[in-house]
Amino acid sequence: MTLAIQISWAPDRLPHVAEKLGIGKGDAAEARIQERLMPFVQDILPGRTVIVHFGTRETLRLGPGGRNGISSDIKRMLPYGQGGDVVKVVAKVPQGANGVLESKTVYAEPEGWGIISALDVDDTIKLTQTSDPIGILRSTFVSDATPITGMPELYAYLQTLVTNTAPWFYLSASPYNLYSFLSDFRQRYYPQGTMILRDASWMNLSGLLSNLTLGTQEYKVDRMSKVHKWFPKRKMILIGDSTQSDPEAYGEIFRKHPGWVHLILIRKVTDIAAVGIESKNEPKRFEKAFKGVPENIWHVFEDPKECYKLVSDAVSK
Known part of the structure; x- marks a missing residue:
């Protein structure tokens, strides 16, 4: 259970971001920038x-939080009936406090299937159309989040194949400041699950861009290793894309925890304007990333429809 505690609005930074994005005062997008x-x-x-x-x-009682206002506690809970029960958690805060003050806890058995999906300001399940720094900022603070065509349907189909208690983890290199934005997007299009973001807070533009693009492989491997500690007997399906380090991170976690990962799906991103995207989609890149991983475990796809039989075959084994 993770909770960020932050107060004290500082509106003087809004014009700086609006200026970077080429948005003038009074622009219709200004209110959206302020909210995000x-x-x-x-x-x-x-x-x-x-x-x-x-x-x-x-x-x-959760906390105390660390220097970034993030509290990560492990609590032993009372049993709540059978697996699949959903328990509502509500923060007790002073009147007038806002933010994400409620969460849901789903009880899951130690065995069965589990899914880890990259949920980022990138292109696994959300379309940004660019990896240019200003494009990333515009996608984050201005644009409506648009799902990749066919991905919500694929995730919905996958959910029908696994049990109600199969845990979903949405792993992102984004800081917790983006939790509300990404959570709203996830709730509109994808199954209920735990969102894992970076324990960091951002106070300048370069800091945000670095957070989203640097050290993502090490970060994702570390967080997936934590999931392994929670559910070492689960059979995991990993879904990511080719824009950053998902292939390398997923290959590493397969080798690090033998027998845990049963299927890896990587979307080959071809619909964004990104410098170097061709090299990221080279077959030799995937072969290197998945060295030692059986060929029947990892698959690179462009159309989500290609994955239906793959997930069905994997889960039916």
Whole structure:
């Protein structure tokens, strides 16, 4: 259960971002920038604790948060019936506090299937059409989030193949400031699941861009190793894309935890204007990333329709 605590709006930074994106005062997109930028320009309060009501039976104290206002606690919970039960968690905060104050906890058995999907300001399940720095900023702060054609349907189909208790993890290199934005997008198009973002806060444009593009392989391998500790007996399906380091991270995690990963799907991104995208889609890149991974485990696709039989065959084994 992860919670970020941030307060104190600083509106003077809004014009700086609007200027970078070529948006003038009063532009229709300015209000959207202000809404999405707010979590980035609030002051962080480290060392705070938060009380949450877990269902109707327990009250928990989370924290204290670290220097980035992030609290990551492991709590032993009371049993709530059978696997698949969903428990509502509500933060107890002062009147007038806003933000994401509710969450859901799903009870899952130790065995069965699990899915890890890249959910980023990139191109696995969300279309940005560019990897240019200003394009990324515009996609993050201005544009409507658009799902990749066919991906919501593929995820919905995959959900019908696994049990209700199959845990979904959406792994992103984005900072927790983007939680609300990405969570809203996920809720509109994709199955319920745990969002794992970077324990970092951003206070300048270069910091955000670095967060989204640098050290992503090491970060994703570390977070997937944590998921392995939680569910070492689950059979995992990993879904990513070719824009950044998903192939390398997924290949590494397969070799690091033998027998855990049963299927890897990589979308070959060809519909964005990105420098070097051709080299990222070269067969030799994937062969190197998946060295030691059986050929029947990893697949590179362009159309999500190619994956229906792959996931069906994998889950039916």
